[in-house]
Amino acid sequence: MVPVVRRHLEGDGYRVYENPDGSDYFDLAARRDGEVGLVELKLDRDAVVLYQALRRRAWGDWVAVALASERAARRLAERPSSEARASIGVWWVKGDGVEVLRPALRWGRASDTPVLSAARAQFEEWLDRVDRGEIPPGVRWEGLQREVGRLSQGRRFREWTLEEASGREQR
Secondary structure, eight states, rough: HHHHHHHHHHHTEEEEEESSSSSSOOSSSEEETEEEEEEEEEEHHHHHHHHHHHGGGGSSSEEEEESHHHHHHHHHSSSSSOOOHTTTEEEETTTTTTEEEOEEEEOOOGGGGGHHHHHHHHHHHHHHHTTEEEEEEEEEOOTTTHHEEEEEEEEGGGOOOOOOOOOOEEO
């Protein structure tokens, strides 16, 4: 699935990073003109990938999930959901292409939300360091898990709610 989604994003002009943190926390990160998107991939476990996407929303402008199972992808796209869940894009990886069943919506820049600004700046700096060759592919990013814990404010992520910035726009 990774090569198919990668080609899809590159076709939209994104620079794509596979497992950029070296720990499989992020499946794919994509950057274009200062915008950061994240894509979580699963074969068919729609509930698991939705949970992962919600946990990663602090790190990017948008998050999408890509599923290999058409049934799971359609079920997830049609599922009634909260505003945060409705912002997560749902993609079906269909053979050699990607069908966007629900587009990913931007939730605003992390810098618009004070608790996220430092973590987002750190994430972008890590991607910059990858681009400059200072962090080789596959090397585990030091400090990522500490940042994840800090963002949760001591709570488990399933208990953590975040009111994203209003005025969503389609990616």
